[in-house]
Structures are given as structure tokens and as C-alpha cells.
Amino acid sequence: MTAPASPLTLDLVARFPGLVQTDTRPGYSGFIVEKDSLLEVAAAVRDELGFDLMTAVTGVDYPPDKMEVVYHAYRTTGGPGLVFKVQVPRVDPVEVPSLIHLYPGVDLQEREAWDLLGIKFTGHPDLRRILMWEGFEGHPLRKDWKEGFYEEDTKPFKSRWPQGQFYMAEDKNPFNDNLAFPQNFDPEKWIPEGDALLYGALARYTVKQEDGLSTDRIVINMGPHHPSTHGVFRAVMTLDGETIAGLKPVLGYLHRNHDKIGERNTFLLNMPFTDRLDYFNSMTNNFGYALAVEKLMKIPVAERAEYIRVIVSELSRIQNHLVFIGTLLNDLGAMYTPSLYAFEERELILDIFEAISGARMMCNYFRFGGVVRDIEDAEMQKIKDLVYDRLQYKTDELDRMLTENEVLLSRMKGVRMINAEDAIAYSITGPVLRAAGVPYDIRRADPYGIYDRFDFDVAVRYNGDLMDNYLIRIDEIRQSLRILDQAIKQIPQGPINSQKPAYQVRVPAGEAYGRVESPKGELGYYVVSNGKPNPWRYHVRPASFVNVTALEKISIGAKIADFVVLLAMFDMVMGECDR
Amino acid sequence: MDNEQLSLPQYEVPEDLQHAIAVTTLDRLYNWGRRSSVWPLMFGLACCAIEMIAAQTARYDLARFGMEVMRPTPRQADMLLVSGTVTKKMVPAIIRLYNQMPEPKYVVAMGACASGGGPFKEGYNVVAGIDKFLPVDVYIPGCPPTPQALIAGLIKLQEKIDKQSIKQVPWYRRKTKDPNYVPVPILGPDLIDPRRNAEIKSAAAVKEG
Amino acid sequence: MYGKGILKGLGVTWKRFWETYTEDIAWVLRGKKRYFTEEGVKHRSSKDQKGIFTVQYPEEKLIQPEEARYLPFLVYNEMPDGKREVLCTSCGICAKVCPPQCIWIVRSNDPVTGRPVPEPTEFYIDADICMNCGFCAEYCPFDAIKMDHDFEIASYGRNVFNMEKLLKSSEYYKSIRPVNYAREEAARIAEAEAKKAKEAARAAAAQSAKPTGAEAATAT
The missing domain is CATH 1.20.5 (Single alpha-helices involved in coiled-coils or other helix-helix interfaces)
Structure with a gap:
């Protein structure tokens, strides 16, 4: 959770007189930086103040006159973060200097802001659309952009009640479908742009030989339909023999317009939508969103609910890592057996989720101020059974089955993933960062909920190779079991929500950034409220999406045969990545 | 061989021969073979894909229905299980996969998104159901359908296969053009379905007077 | 020794394979049926599960917890004279809290006075938009809309449920x-x-x- 900036950061105004102002809008925090001095200030933030991890970059549209780019920076040594913003006039082209040379990790996030909001980052070497395709009309997250099935700015829609005569959204659209074309558009004259820009971006990796002999590089398209990409992910690479010479990830095949729909929903209605981000871990997704909105509403969380939140989050982390190990082995060629074993334990954990929340995967379990339903004694007994009598042994069994396996060792040991310095520069969070030797875990570095009450170790490994990335997951399962043990023993009786159940919540104007350590890394929610029932801006900072920024860096120089495993190590989930 | 599924009820087989003899029709034998070996395409789109994988695993064990052989290539697959939100950016790839599948082929829309757009229907990048492009055989509601619900839907598909007759199925007929070929949509300012070019043109001309 | 790790791993799979049979024999010796019984399914979903994990749907089904939710349904009370008393008052709260806005309600008006009558004329749920989140049931002040357990609803066409399809008796609700x-x-x-x-x-x-x-x- 972002606390107010610490005293050390406060002298940013004094350090850059006239160029930096404190953000004084009610409910807002941080600094507003002049556009022209952004690079200078960001360099000072990184080098002088030590905010080396640039986690979230996003834009907010404030029609009619301005647009804002919001940066959230943190220290990998822990502690609260620093928020700074740039405001630019809302006249095309909206231009902001790119921070990519200071923080390479902002690459994809800046491309996303360009794609969805039309903010041009000057100095970005490869500013293409990322979630939508080249040639798409308009920038969808701008407030004045309307899609084909647009009905109203905010939910609930008036057509549903009291005169809710059913109709299909298709029937009200002139194109009879979810389509919006510019006027006088002629589809037959349209020349698709295709992937020309994409291949152009890859061209910079081709090398001309000095003796005049030019050899072709092979271009390989992997995905969007590929069994090992864990969803609809596409990577385009150029190969030099078996070595990857260039790579560009192509995202957006599962872009479900989470941010746009989120701005239309009321605050409560977003909760079930967050379930579908990282669909393995609906519990931790809920957690992050609940934190952000609770911070805006300034409400406490019921004591028992805090413990329940920790219990379900850690159970979720365990099943995620188990499935990770199972699917990793699938990708390595050990088809099915390990993943079948992993899914058995996952099923038992999902049984508990179903019993307490009602659904196996899409739990929709958190509410602002607590959780929706108590864990009854019978379910608590089931959790105890699992934690004390089963998961421990099953983790050991998985460990015994795989860790010493010679085939696995020769595939993974010593295969470079990323080193600590690059991992921080590329804003990687989660197990991949910790396997590179950086003990950065938000549960410890900037504790949220009641994680500061538990005794656990931040799992960390130092080699940064594939084997460490695998082992750290097993370490984390063991640490999660430690937390679960304490939480189960300490959980008090009492109410499960500090608020009365209500479907309309009052959220005062302001901004908040709630972040949790999801099993994939940092999952952040940037929510801006203007006091109305719907958020003005709702942005998700997904772990998978930002981690994938480093894929290019990691893969170049690696062998094509290792690529699938490198990709698997990010534990990507496209629902979260593309949103 | 499971004689109960194969035998026709109207023919009496002496009891001592029942384990060895079944009286049946060619259709029934043919369909019995097909329904027990529907190979799905290994193709996951979104949340539902995880439940599809869960249905393959030990607890639900789709192998009991002969559907455990997930083929990564469409050339060997019989069933396209559209498991998740169909986005405009993804739909050309799905249509290409479908066109590459050999006959007979079935499409199952798993979950709300694939059936009718689902919770994300209003989104600008979401196709309101795969049935806008492909002929869907079975719709499975749910968000996501649990593995058991998925199996219930696949049993429904098997029932559909059972009703087909070798005399009427289109895939043995001589033909010049693939009747199931679907033209691949184009990514323009929005998704362009080539079958609807004229409609789009006229609607775009009328738009906003 | 090279290959020791592989053998160790194979030991785990061998143990798992073997447990299938020992467990079956143990159940037979105890004189209980392991398959196609509720007791067996329960055991296979507990921490003591060993060996076979499969629940052979459709012959045997997983035991659904009470809170399990699938699609929503409307509750009616069966009156002694055979008439249906629909609990819904068409207050519209479920339509307002529905995240994907898949609930459509037409409120009744009294034909004479034109004032709203607490009963819906029409009620639609687009099952192919519904996200099974359970908000409608959670916030309904009249206990009129509830989440169903029935998941065997695959069909050959698109699913838009009207009143007819949505109404289920309170007896059914009590049973699930x-x-x-x-x-x-x-x-x-x-x-x-x-x-x-x-x-x-x-x-x-x-x-x-x-x-x-x-x-x-x-x-x-």
C-alpha cells in the first residue's frame, strides 16, 4: 500500500524549485512534474532518492483540457512509494517524454498508454499499438470514445428496469454487431496493415556481414495458438541458427477491455470482474482491489476478515505454484504426470473455495471492509486437514519426484534467466525477481493487510537460472504453509465485515494505488474517484504484463529450445496480461 | 465392447450370446465409433481453458469419453472447444484453425463468453459469441462452467452425434467447394467480416445522417 | 550415481500406482463400496484420499457445497390452491447490482390506477452474459432470487431465460x-x-x- 511519501522524498519540490509541485487536489498525493524536466526529475528519483523499481505507468484522461501520466516508483529495499505525475494539454498529439532509457521496464506500459489513451511518448524506440491492432480506429480509453455496444456512460443502465423489455445489444447497433466504423467506410478498399510494423521493429536485429555476404534470418511466429504459450500469447522471433537473435512479444489476443468496463461499473461491480484477471488467483485479485478502494474510502477491515483474507490468499498462492510446477514440467516434455498430481491438490483447495465463496475459480469473495461469508467450522476443519495433513507431504512428494531428476537438472541448471540488476531495471516483480537474488516481497517490503504480524521468510535464490526459478516456487509453498499455520492458530472470532452490506458505497474523491504480492508478482490497482458511484479511472497493473517486458532481453542469445521454458518461468496468465 | 450402447432394443439376442453378439445398424456402429473418439483441439482462450484442463485431469478424467487426446494441430482434431472470450484480435486465428480442421468437425461454445459475449460483451474488442462466425453445435452456459458442466455439455454433443446418419452426412459427398469454409475476418478500423461487406458499407454511409 | 534422481521420482509414481490397488483392497476388506457411493466420493475428496481420485461423472457426482452457485433462479411459493406466489417485487435491485447488466425486468402496473404493483410482468436473464457472481442473490432484500446448483444446462441454442424458465419452487430452494x-x-x-x-x-x-x-x- 502506498503511504504518504516519506520525509526524504518530500524535498523533491525543494530540489527542483519551480519544476515540481506537490499535488494538492483533495485526495491526491505525490508530485506534479513539468513535462520538460521529467527526464531530469526521474533520473534524480532513481539515482539520488533510490527509487529503482518503476512499477506502474498509466495515463488518466481529464477532459476537456488535460491528460495526466502517473508514475509509481518504489525502492527494492522496501518502504512506501513515490508518485509523480506529468500533466499535458489534451490536444493531439499529446506528447510526454519516454522514460524507457532510465527505466527499461516502462516499455510495454508506455505502449499501452499510447494504444489506449493516445499519449505519445517521445523517444520511445518502438511505439506501436500493443493491445489493439495497427489500424484500429481511435484510442478507446479516452472519455469521448464510444464503442459499438455503447449504451450509457455508467451502470446501472436505465433500459434494464423498470421497463426492461429484453433486446439483444446487436439489434440496436447499425451494423448489427459490436462494430463501429468511421463514416463512409468501404471495407473492400481497406488494405490491412498486417504485421509490417512488427517485422520492421524486428529488422533492427538483422546484421549485415562485413564481407558483403548477407544471410537471411529465419522468422518464427509462435502463437497465438500454441500449446506451450499458456494462452493466446504470440512471440515473433528471428533466429540465427538455433539462437534467438531478436524477439517481440505480441499481446492483446485476450484484451477484454477491463479498464473501460471498469470505469463504467460502480465500485462494487468491479469485484467479480477482477476475478477474471488472473483466473488462477481470484482471491489475490480481489484482495488488491479491495485494498485500493478501502484506502479511498478510509474504512477499517474487520479483524477476523483480515485473517480470512490471508488464509485464502495463501491457499491461492499454493495452488498457483503447484499448477505452475505441473505445467512447467509439461513444457519440459514430462507430459501430464506432474501436472496431474498438482491438479489433485488444486482440486482439494478449490473445494474449499467453493464451500466458502460458492465458486471454484471466480470466487468474488472480498467486500469493502471484509469478506462476504464467514469460514464456518466445518470448512475451517477442512483447511486445517489440508494444511497440516496433506499439503506438506504432497509438496515434499513433488519435491522428491522432480528436484533431483537428472533430466530436469540438465535442462534447467545453469540456463541463464536474468540477473538482479536487469530484473530491477525491467520492473520484474514476484518469484522471478526473487530468484535473481533480490529479496523483494511486498508482503515484507511494504506490508498490506496483516502480513506484518506473521513470521515467515522471503524466499530468495541467488543464481537466477531456471533451476532457481523452479525451486523458489517450492520454497514459497513452504513459506505459505508457515503463514497458514500461524493464521489458522491466531484467527479470532468476530464479525467478518466492518461495514453493513450495501450495494452502493460512497467513495470520496481522490486516488489510491493498492498493491498485493500476487503469486505472479506485484498486482496493483490504480483507482481514481471523483466522488460519483463509478470510478473515474480504473487501471490494473498486472504482474504478467510488466514481467513480459523483459522477455526480449532474456531471450536474445538464448537457444530456441529453451524459449518455452523461459516463457513458462514468468508463469504468465493472459487474462491478467491482456486484461 | 459395450453391447448395451450398440445393440438395438428391438432385436432379441439369446441371453447366452449377449456378450458376443450385437445386432445393430451401420449408423449406430459408425456413430458409436465417432462419439467415443472425439479429439478436441488443444486450444485455450481464457478462464474456461483452465476448467477445460481441469476436466482433463484426474478428478474428472475426460479420457472416459475418449476425449483425452488433445491435438495441438487442427488437422487431427474433431472438435473445436472455444473456451473463453473471443476477441476481435483473436477471431481471424480461430477461423483459420476452424478452416483447417477436417470434416467431420464440431464446435462447442464453452462458457458465457464464447456463447454470447459473456460479461465482457460490451467491450470494444470482444466478439459477442463465436456463433457470429462459426456454426456452434453445443452451448454450455456458466462462467466458467465447472468441469462437470463441461462434461455434461460434451455428453450433449455425443447425443447429437448419435442422431446423425451416414446417409445424410455431408462429408462423404462429392463437392467442389468446402461448404463449411468461413472467410477469414480482416482487422480494419474495426473487425471486418468479408461476408458482410455490403451491409457494412451501406450502414457506414447512413450512419449519423 | 547418475539416474538416482530419476529412480527416486519413479518411486513416487510407483507408490501412487500401487496405492490404487491397496486402497481398493482395503475398502473391500472393510466391506464398503468405494465407487458409486456418497461415502466413496466424500472420501475421495478428503485429505485421506489415496490412489484413484476420479469421480466418475455422470454415474457419480461431486458433492456440491451449499454455497455453490451457478445461474440465478426466481423463487415462488406454491399456494394451497395451486397458484404461484412469486416472491419478486420487481424492485430492481438485482438489475442494478448485476455487473454485466444481464437482468431485465418489466415492472407491473395496475391496469386501473397505473400505479406500480410489486410483481414483475417479465423477467429475463441472459445466461450467456451472466457471470455467476451471485450479487443478485446476495443483495435481494426479499430472498426472491437465488443461485442454482443445477449445472447440466448445456443446450443446442443460445440461452436467454424468461420467467417461465427462471421460476423454481421454494421447496426446490429448500432442498438445495x-x-x-x-x-x-x-x-x-x-x-x-x-x-x-x-x-x-x-x-x-x-x-x-x-x-x-x-x-x-x-x-x-
Whole structure:
């Protein structure tokens, strides 16, 4: 959770007189930086103040006159973060200097802001659309952009009640479908742009030989339909023999317009939508969103609910890592057996989720101020059974089955993933960062909920190779079991929500950034409220999406045969990545 | 061989021969073979894909229905299980996969998104159901359908296969053009379905007077 | 020794394979049926599960917890004369809290006065938009819309449910969610009694108002 900036950061105004102002809008925090001095200030933030991890970059549209780019920076040594913003006039082209040379990790996030909001980052070497395709009309997250099935700015829609005569959204659209074309558009004259820009971006990796002999590089398209990409992910690479010479990830095949729909929903209605981000871990997704909105509403969380939140989050982390190990082995060629074993334990954990929340995967379990339903004694007994009598042994069994396996060792040991310095520069969070030797875990570095009450170790490994990335997951399962043990023993009786159940919540104007350590890394929610029932801006900072920024860096120089495993190590989930 | 599924009820087989003899029709034998070996395409789109994988695993064990052989290539697959939100950016790839599948082929829309757009229907990048492009055989509601619900839907598909007759199925007929070929949509300012070019043109001309 | 790790791993798979048979034999020796019984399914979903993990749907089904949710349905009470009393008052809260806005309600109006009548004329749920989140059931103040357990609803066409399809009896609701039903029933009875007590108190107050007045008069 972002606390107010610490005293050390406060002298940013004094350090850059006239160029930096404190953000004084009610409910807002941080600094507003002049556009022209952004690079200078960001360099000072990184080098002088030590905010080396640039986690979230996003834009907010404030029609009619301005647009804002919001940066959230943190220290990998822990502690609260620093928020700074740039405001630019809302006249095309909206231009902001790119921070990519200071923080390479902002690459994809800046491309996303360009794609969805039309903010041009000057100095970005490869500013293409990322979630939508080249040639798409308009920038969808701008407030004045309307899609084909647009009905109203905010939910609930008036057509549903009291005169809710059913109709299909298709029937009200002139194109009879979810389509919006510019006027006088002629589809037959349209020349698709295709992937020309994409291949152009890859061209910079081709090398001309000095003796005049030019050899072709092979271009390989992997995905969007590929069994090992864990969803609809596409990577385009150029190969030099078996070595990857260039790579560009192509995202957006599962872009479900989470941010746009989120701005239309009321605050409560977003909760079930967050379930579908990282669909393995609906519990931790809920957690992050609940934190952000609770911070805006300034409400406490019921004591028992805090413990329940920790219990379900850690159970979720365990099943995620188990499935990770199972699917990793699938990708390595050990088809099915390990993943079948992993899914058995996952099923038992999902049984508990179903019993307490009602659904196996899409739990929709958190509410602002607590959780929706108590864990009854019978379910608590089931959790105890699992934690004390089963998961421990099953983790050991998985460990015994795989860790010493010679085939696995020769595939993974010593295969470079990323080193600590690059991992921080590329804003990687989660197990991949910790396997590179950086003990950065938000549960410890900037504790949220009641994680500061538990005794656990931040799992960390130092080699940064594939084997460490695998082992750290097993370490984390063991640490999660430690937390679960304490939480189960300490959980008090009492109410499960500090608020009365209500479907309309009052959220005062302001901004908040709630972040949790999801099993994939940092999952952040940037929510801006203007006091109305719907958020003005709702942005998700997904772990998978930002981690994938480093894929290019990691893969170049690696062998094509290792690529699938490198990709698997990010534990990507496209629902979260593309949103 | 499971004689109960194969035998026709109207023919009496002496009891001592029942384990060895079944009286049946060619259709029934043919369909019995097909329904027990529907190979799905290994193709996951979104949340539902995880439940599809869960249905393959030990607890639900789709192998009991002969559907455990997930083929990564469409050339060997019989069933396209559209498991998740169909986005405009993804739909050309799905249509290409479908066109590459050999006959007979079935499409199952798993979950709300694939059936009718689902919770994300209003989104600008979401196709309101795969049935806008492909002929869907079975719709499975749910968000996501649990593995058991998925199996219930696949049993429904098997029932559909059972009703087909070798005399009427289109895939043995001589033909010049693939009747199931679907033209691949184009990514323009929005998704362009080539079958609807004229409609789009006229609607775009009328738009906003 | 090279290959030791592989052998160790194979040991795990061998143990798992072997347990299938030992477990089957153990159940036979105990004289119990491991398959196609509720007890067997329960055991296979518990921490003690060993060996075979499969629940052979459709012959045997997983035991659904009470809170399990699938699609919503509307509850009606079966009246003694065979008529259906629909609990829904068409207040529209479910339509307002529906995140994907898949609920459509037409409110009834009295044909004579034109004033709203607490009963829906039409009620639609687009099952192919519904995200099974359970908000409608959670925030319904009249316990009129509930989440179903029935998941075997695959069909050959698109699913838009109307009143006809959505209405299910309160007996059915009681059978799938006994604990919830009991709690709600108790709350309803308590509320009715509180109302009755309140009315009685008011009547008593009205009754006693006169004597106190008289008493006051006599006192002065």
C-alpha cells in the first residue's frame, strides 16, 4: 500500500524549485512534474532518492483540457512509494517524454498508454499499438470514445428496469454487431496493415556481414495458438541458427477491455470482474482491489476478515505454484504426470473455495471492509486437514519426484534467466525477481493487510537460472504453509465485515494505488474517484504484463529450445496480461 | 465392447450370446465409433481453458469419453472447444484453425463468453459469441462452467452425434467447394467480416445522417 | 550415481500406482463400496484420499457445497390452491447490482390506477452474459432470487431465460440450500413476530392511553 511519501522524498519540490509541485487536489498525493524536466526529475528519483523499481505507468484522461501520466516508483529495499505525475494539454498529439532509457521496464506500459489513451511518448524506440491492432480506429480509453455496444456512460443502465423489455445489444447497433466504423467506410478498399510494423521493429536485429555476404534470418511466429504459450500469447522471433537473435512479444489476443468496463461499473461491480484477471488467483485479485478502494474510502477491515483474507490468499498462492510446477514440467516434455498430481491438490483447495465463496475459480469473495461469508467450522476443519495433513507431504512428494531428476537438472541448471540488476531495471516483480537474488516481497517490503504480524521468510535464490526459478516456487509453498499455520492458530472470532452490506458505497474523491504480492508478482490497482458511484479511472497493473517486458532481453542469445521454458518461468496468465 | 450402447432394443439376442453378439445398424456402429473418439483441439482462450484442463485431469478424467487426446494441430482434431472470450484480435486465428480442421468437425461454445459475449460483451474488442462466425453445435452456459458442466455439455454433443446418419452426412459427398469454409475476418478500423461487406458499407454511409 | 534422481521420482509414481490397488483392497476388506457411493466420493475428496481420485461423472457426482452457485433462479411459493406466489417485487435491485447488466425486468402496473404493483410482468436473464457472481442473490432484500446448483444446462441454442424458465419452487430452494433456507425462514418468522408484537404494543398503548388519561384526570 502506498503511504504518504516519506520525509526524504518530500524535498523533491525543494530540489527542483519551480519544476515540481506537490499535488494538492483533495485526495491526491505525490508530485506534479513539468513535462520538460521529467527526464531530469526521474533520473534524480532513481539515482539520488533510490527509487529503482518503476512499477506502474498509466495515463488518466481529464477532459476537456488535460491528460495526466502517473508514475509509481518504489525502492527494492522496501518502504512506501513515490508518485509523480506529468500533466499535458489534451490536444493531439499529446506528447510526454519516454522514460524507457532510465527505466527499461516502462516499455510495454508506455505502449499501452499510447494504444489506449493516445499519449505519445517521445523517444520511445518502438511505439506501436500493443493491445489493439495497427489500424484500429481511435484510442478507446479516452472519455469521448464510444464503442459499438455503447449504451450509457455508467451502470446501472436505465433500459434494464423498470421497463426492461429484453433486446439483444446487436439489434440496436447499425451494423448489427459490436462494430463501429468511421463514416463512409468501404471495407473492400481497406488494405490491412498486417504485421509490417512488427517485422520492421524486428529488422533492427538483422546484421549485415562485413564481407558483403548477407544471410537471411529465419522468422518464427509462435502463437497465438500454441500449446506451450499458456494462452493466446504470440512471440515473433528471428533466429540465427538455433539462437534467438531478436524477439517481440505480441499481446492483446485476450484484451477484454477491463479498464473501460471498469470505469463504467460502480465500485462494487468491479469485484467479480477482477476475478477474471488472473483466473488462477481470484482471491489475490480481489484482495488488491479491495485494498485500493478501502484506502479511498478510509474504512477499517474487520479483524477476523483480515485473517480470512490471508488464509485464502495463501491457499491461492499454493495452488498457483503447484499448477505452475505441473505445467512447467509439461513444457519440459514430462507430459501430464506432474501436472496431474498438482491438479489433485488444486482440486482439494478449490473445494474449499467453493464451500466458502460458492465458486471454484471466480470466487468474488472480498467486500469493502471484509469478506462476504464467514469460514464456518466445518470448512475451517477442512483447511486445517489440508494444511497440516496433506499439503506438506504432497509438496515434499513433488519435491522428491522432480528436484533431483537428472533430466530436469540438465535442462534447467545453469540456463541463464536474468540477473538482479536487469530484473530491477525491467520492473520484474514476484518469484522471478526473487530468484535473481533480490529479496523483494511486498508482503515484507511494504506490508498490506496483516502480513506484518506473521513470521515467515522471503524466499530468495541467488543464481537466477531456471533451476532457481523452479525451486523458489517450492520454497514459497513452504513459506505459505508457515503463514497458514500461524493464521489458522491466531484467527479470532468476530464479525467478518466492518461495514453493513450495501450495494452502493460512497467513495470520496481522490486516488489510491493498492498493491498485493500476487503469486505472479506485484498486482496493483490504480483507482481514481471523483466522488460519483463509478470510478473515474480504473487501471490494473498486472504482474504478467510488466514481467513480459523483459522477455526480449532474456531471450536474445538464448537457444530456441529453451524459449518455452523461459516463457513458462514468468508463469504468465493472459487474462491478467491482456486484461 | 459395450453391447448395451450398440445393440438395438428391438432385436432379441439369446441371453447366452449377449456378450458376443450385437445386432445393430451401420449408423449406430459408425456413430458409436465417432462419439467415443472425439479429439478436441488443444486450444485455450481464457478462464474456461483452465476448467477445460481441469476436466482433463484426474478428478474428472475426460479420457472416459475418449476425449483425452488433445491435438495441438487442427488437422487431427474433431472438435473445436472455444473456451473463453473471443476477441476481435483473436477471431481471424480461430477461423483459420476452424478452416483447417477436417470434416467431420464440431464446435462447442464453452462458457458465457464464447456463447454470447459473456460479461465482457460490451467491450470494444470482444466478439459477442463465436456463433457470429462459426456454426456452434453445443452451448454450455456458466462462467466458467465447472468441469462437470463441461462434461455434461460434451455428453450433449455425443447425443447429437448419435442422431446423425451416414446417409445424410455431408462429408462423404462429392463437392467442389468446402461448404463449411468461413472467410477469414480482416482487422480494419474495426473487425471486418468479408461476408458482410455490403451491409457494412451501406450502414457506414447512413450512419449519423 | 547418475539416474538416482530419476529412480527416486519413479518411486513416487510407483507408490501412487500401487496405492490404487491397496486402497481398493482395503475398502473391500472393510466391506464398503468405494465407487458409486456418497461415502466413496466424500472420501475421495478428503485429505485421506489415496490412489484413484476420479469421480466418475455422470454415474457419480461431486458433492456440491451449499454455497455453490451457478445461474440465478426466481423463487415462488406454491399456494394451497395451486397458484404461484412469486416472491419478486420487481424492485430492481438485482438489475442494478448485476455487473454485466444481464437482468431485465418489466415492472407491473395496475391496469386501473397505473400505479406500480410489486410483481414483475417479465423477467429475463441472459445466461450467456451472466457471470455467476451471485450479487443478485446476495443483495435481494426479499430472498426472491437465488443461485442454482443445477449445472447440466448445456443446450443446442443460445440461452436467454424468461420467467417461465427462471421460476423454481421454494421447496426446490429448500432442498438445495437447507441451512440458508432455515436461516431466512427464521428471520422471516422473527420479523413477522416483531411486527405482530409491535402492532400489539401499539394497540395496547392505544388501549392504555385512555386509562392513563383518566388516571391523570383523577390525580388532578
